[in-house]
Amino acid sequence: MAEIQQQADSGKGGKKRAKKMSTKIDMTPMVDLAFLLLTFFMLTTTFSKPTVMQLTMPVKPKANEEQTEIKASDAFTVLLGENNKIYYYDGLLSSDVKPELQASSYDANGIRKTLLQRRQANPKVVVLIKAADKSNYKNMVDILDEMNITDQKKYALVDISKADEDLIKTSGL
Amino acid sequence: MPKVKPHRTSPSLDMTPMVDLAFLLVTFFMLTTKFAPEEAVVVDTPSSTSEIRLPESHVITISVDKDKRVFFGMDDAKPKLDLLTRVGAKYGVSFTAAQAKTFSNLSSFGVPVQQLPDFLSRDNEQRKAIKQPGIPADSLNNQFIDWVVEAQAASRKEFGKPAFVAIKGDGNADVPTVKKVIKLLQDKNINRFNLITDLESKPVAGK
Numbered sequence: 569m570a571e572i573q574q575q576a577d578s579g580k581g582g583k584k585r586a587k588k589m590s591t592k593i594d595m596t597p598m599v600d601l602a603f604l605l606l607t608f609f610m611l612t613t614t615f616s617k618p619t620v621m622q623l624t625m626p627v628k629p630k631a632n633e634e635q636t637e638i639k640a641s642d643a644f645t646v647l648l649g650e651n652n653k654i655y656y657y658d659g660l661l662s663s664d665v666k667p668e669l670q671a672s673s674y675d676a677n678g679i680r681k682t683l684l685q686r687r688q689a690n691p692k693v694v695v696l697i698k699a700a701d702k703s704n705y706k707n708m709v710d711i712l713d714e715m716n717i718t719d720q721k722k723y724a725l726v727d728i729s730k731a732d733e734d735l736i737k738t739s740g741l
Numbered sequence: 742m743p744k745v746k747p748h749r750t751s752p753s754l755d756m757t758p759m760v761d762l763a764f765l766l767v768t769f770f771m772l773t774t775k776f777a778p779e780e781a782v783v784v785d786t787p788s789s790t791s792e793i794r795l796p797e798s799h800v801i802t803i804s805v806d807k808d809k810r811v812f813f814g815m816d817d818a819k820p821k822l823d824l825l826t827r828v829g830a831k832y833g834v835s836f837t838a839a840q841a842k843t844f845s846n847l848s849s850f851g852v853p854v855q856q857l858p859d860f861l862s863r864d865n866e867q868r869k870a871i872k873q874p875g876i877p878a879d880s881l882n883n884q885f886i887d888w889v890v891e892a893q894a895a896s897r898k899e900f901g902k903p904a905f906v907a908i909k910g911d912g913n914a915d916v917p918t919v920k921k922v923i924k925l926l927q928d929k930n931i932n933r934f935n936l937i938t939d940l941e942s943k944p945v946a947g948k
Binding site for chain 2: 595598599602603605606609610612613618619620621622623624625626627628648699700701702703704705706707708709710712713716717725727
């Protein structure tokens with residue numbers, strides 16, 4: 569402790585007295601330990617709660633319920649491929665219309681820019697996210713995150729179709 | 742004129758209030774800290790910019806690891822006992838009181854219900870050594886959805902509201918498994934999910 573021990577016995581006088589012990593205890597190790605524990609507990613508490621991303625899926629449609637179709641002009645499809653690849657096309661894929669597939673990337677200048685452009689051009693845009701079976705969960709979280717970042721109003725996780733997979737294959741991207 | 746002598750203060754410093762405060766804080770943090778429970782499986786979650794924190798209690802955690810295994814975990818101990826008897830009754834598996842106690846302390850598990858009594862009667866070290874196969878979640882033998890449905894029912898009975906469903910997927914987990922889990926839950930009208938992620942700083946959008 570920051571304490572300078574005063575000499576208790578000056579040594580004068582002939583009588584040998586029992587040496588008076590100082591009542592002060594050196595608290596330094598205890599304080600050290602206290603702060604060590606304090607730091608440890610402070611650090612462990614802050615990092616213990618993980619964050620969550622909320623995902624709301626549509627209620628399962630009833631058998632006789634009419635599903636609303638989205639217009640091809642409002643649709644924007646994002647395809648998640650294997651090896652962290654990402655593709656997109658405008659509109660919907662059907663047997664007679666083959667939209668042009670574009671490759672993109674997960675970084676800031678990739679799909680995010682495109683998503684922002686599409687939303688500015690058409691605020692009613694509906695983003696369809698189709699994850700191929702070979703893509704990984706991280707890709708899915710990343711693209712959902714991009715939806716939050718670019719503040720998309722309407723997006724949905726949709727199953728990938730055979731036609732979409734063929735489109736990736738034939739495009740050679 | 743006599744020189745003014747500066748007053749010599751003793752270099753001693755009374756540290757008692759500081760020590761008091763330090764110990765007060767230590768006690769506070771010790772009591773409030775909830776240590777991360779030992780997980781049955783290592784899951785490396787991907788990161789996202791979402792800043793919503795996981796609720797403190799009433800959480801059902803569904804972990805999906807990179808080997809397509811599905812694990813189930815629940816944090817409340819009391820409805821867990823109820824859950825165990827319910828699921829056990831459904832599959833004709835009975836548990837002893839000691840096994841039920843072990844179960845309520847288990848953070849998550851990934852064994853089929855038939856193997857559960859044996860799994861629970863082992864001690865901690867042995868349990869760690871076992872490679873858990875994951876909870877069956879295919880259409881033939883779908884124990885996973887029973888666990889979730891019964892857990893929701895037990896939680897509703899205990900607290901009056903269903904538990905949060907959190908999906909904890911590994912970054913390398915494959916999409917079909919995660920989608921299958923989501924689809925199974927949707928079939929049971931559970932449409933709100935929380936995907937557990939790590940925090941990453943939010944980039945500035947629109948530039």
